Amino acid sequence: MSHTNRRVFIRQYRDGMPLPEDFGIEDTVIGALPAEHALVKVDTLSMDAWIRTTLTPGAFHETAGLGSTIRALGVGQVVESTAAGLSAGDWVYGPLSAQTHALLPAGALTKLDLSNSIQPRDYVGPLGLTTGLTAWVGLIAVAEVEAGDTVLVSGAAGAVGSMVVLLAKARGARVIGSAGGPDKCRYLVDKLGADVAIDYKNADLAAEVAAAAPGGINVFFDNVGGEILDVALANLAPANARIAICGAISQYSDLANVRGPKNYLKLAERNAAMKGFVVTHHAARFVEAKAEIAALMREGKIVLPEHVVDGIDHFAEALLLLFAGGHTGNLLVQP
Numbered sequence: 523m524s525h526t527n528r529r530v531f532i533r534q535y536r537d538g539m540p541l542p543e544d545f546g547i548e549d550t551v552i553g554a555l556p557a558e559h560a561l562v563k564v565d566t567l568s569m570d571a572w573i574r575t576t577l578t579p580g581a582f583h584e585t586a587g588l589g590s591t592i593r594a595l596g597v598g599q600v601v602e603s604t605a606a607g608l609s610a611g612d613w614v615y616g617p618l619s620a621q622t623h624a625l626l627p628a629g630a631l632t633k634l635d636l637s638n639s640i641q642p643r644d645y646v647g648p649l650g651l652t653t654g655l656t657a658w659v660g661l662i663a664v665a666e667v668e669a670g671d672t673v674l675v676s677g678a679a680g681a682v683g684s685m686v687v688l689l690a691k692a693r694g695a696r697v698i699g700s701a702g703g704p705d706k707c708r709y710l711v712d713k714l715g716a717d718v719a720i721d722y723k724n725a726d727l728a729a730e731v732a733a734a735a736p737g738g739i740n741v742f743f744d745n746v747g748g749e750i751l752d753v754a755l756a757n758l759a760p761a762n763a764r765i766a767i768c769g770a771i772s773q774y775s776d777l778a779n780v781r782g783p784k785n786y787l788k789l790a791e792r793n794a795a796m797k798g799f800v801v802t803h804h805a806a807r808f809v810e811a812k813a814e815i816a817a818l819m820r821e822g823k824i825v826l827p828e829h830v831v832d833g834i835d836h837f838a839e840a841l842l843l844l845f846a847g848g849h850t851g852n853l854l855v856q857p
């Protein structure tokens with residue numbers, strides 16, 4: 523049986539932020555399935571910052587070829603399968619990409635465990651690799667947050683940042699979040715329960731961080747890089763602070779000219795540690811992470827707000843929205 527697939531592909535590379543004309547949309551036909559493959563109807567795609575880094579030559583993540591479908595992780599339902607372990611109707615997670623139907627080798631797909639009221643969409647949300655698991659790994663495995671710590675989170679109103687705020691509060695920390703604009707700051711305090719929100723676009727960042735953390739910062743979870751990393755270094759607690767470098771979204775559009783931390787000598791002065799991480803390197807702890815997050819979801823302590831963009835034709839707009847800061851919480855695309 524053949525199926526029509528609508529896909530969003532890369533027309534041309536561009537230095538700096540991509541423009542809508544850098545992408546194309548087309549319908550293709552998927553015919554008979556090769557052996558050990560599955561055809562998946564894409565349900566929800568996770569809009570992640572790493573996608574941007576596949577869109578230029580020499581990219582940080584492997585560059586996607588011109589004409590190829592924009593890469594993205596997502597969940598979907600198997601329509602047809604030639605693989606022993608997968609049947610029509612199964613829910614799966616994998617590199618489904620910006621399209622309505624994905625034909626993939628079965629080995630690229632993970633069958634979802636939907637027991638205990640877990641919904642497929644949770645695997646691109648609180649239980650998602652690039653969302654909840656990233657937050658858990660950075661905050662708990664890397665920064666080893668403890669009850670009573672003062673935690674600063676940059677990009678706090680985004681997907682990873684929101685999860686960090688929720689997890690840090692659940693672990694008994696005091697949380698300061700930074701985000702752009704008064705609406706996002708209200709969201710941080712009212713919806714997520716952050717103790718302090720700093721609007722980095724309209725405030726003296728250095729002064730506000732110093733005022734919010736008079737005893738210093740024990741943990742800094744950095745999604746943004748640039749200025750806020752220097753501000754955090756200058757405000758570290760007198761001893762044993764931990765900085766987890768999750769990402770640096772403020773720097774992704776000009777990777778040849780990344781702004782490095784001027785205040786890095788504070789690490790030596792305050793016996794502090796700064797460590798970067800790739801979430802997949804901590805796969806050995808995913809079972810533990812998922813168990814903690816799922817338990818907090820059942821207790822109602824983790825509810826991750828979503829911003830859903832409908833229609834695969836709007837995928838490129840959603841990608842640009844991510845970098846314009848036009849969303850709050852977890853940005854998802856439903857083809």
Ligand SMILES: NC(=O)c1ccc[n+]([C@@H]2O[C@H](COP(=O)([O-])OP(=O)(O)OC[C@H]3O[C@@H](n4cnc5c(N)ncnc54)[C@H](OP(=O)(O)O)[C@@H]3O)[C@@H](O)[C@H]2O)c1
Nearest residue numbers: 571680681682701702745768769770771772799800801847
């Ligand atoms: N280490 C890993 O394994 C791993 C895995 C997944 C994700 N990550 C990283 O985690 C971070 C968050 O990713 P996400 O998917 O959750 O994105 P997100 O936080 O939902 O969205 C990005 C947010 O970053 C802020 N932003 C965008 N451009 C900015 C700029 N130039 N300066 C300052 N802030 C800017 C915007 O918020 P405002 O409106 O508040 O500015 C925007 O909403 C990214 O750095 C990503 O690369 C790392």
